[in-house]
Amino acid sequence: xxxxxxxxxxxxxxxxxxxxxxxxxxxxxxVKQATVNLATENASVQYNPGIIDMDDLIVKIxxxxxxxxxxx
Ligand code: 9UX
Numbered sequence: 918x919x920x921x922x923x924x925x926x927x928x929x930x931x932x933x934x935x936x937x938x939x940x941x942x943x944x945x946x947x948v949k950q951a952t953v954n955l956a957t958e959n960a961s962v963q964y965n966p967g968i969i970d971m972d973d974l975i976v977k978i979x980x981x982x983x984x985x986x987x988x989x
Contacts, residue, residue, distance in 0.1 A: 922971050924960040926953065928983040942986060944978065945969055949982055960985065 930936050935955040939966060942951035942960065948969025953960045962974055978985040 918965060919963050920966045921961070921963045922974070923988040924971075924975065924978070924985040925988050926958050926983055926985045928956060928959050929953075929955055931955070934970060934983070937973065938981060938983065940975060941981060942974065945973070948974075956965065959988070 926935075926938065929938070932955055935953040937964045938960065939951055941952040942948055942953070942962060945964075947965045949963040949965065951960065960974075960978070964974070975985045975987075
């Protein structure tokens with residue numbers, strides 16, 4: 918099972934921010950593919966909901982000093 922979520926990411930100011938978040942998300946168990954776009958402030962994540970959920974992804978981003986919320 919793979920779910921896909923788009924998150925609004927807040928606080929990214931340079932390209933290193935987005936690649937840093939992308940790297941951390943891609944390291945998580947259960948994350949299949951994470952792409953973070955600085956210009957659109959979007960994080961697109963495909964993940965296995967049996968291993969990790971959207972709240973875990975958001976907490977990870979917040980622990981790095983950014984904020985995120987699900988895109989409606
Ligand atoms: Mo450059 Mo992005 O210091 O936090 S990595 S602004």
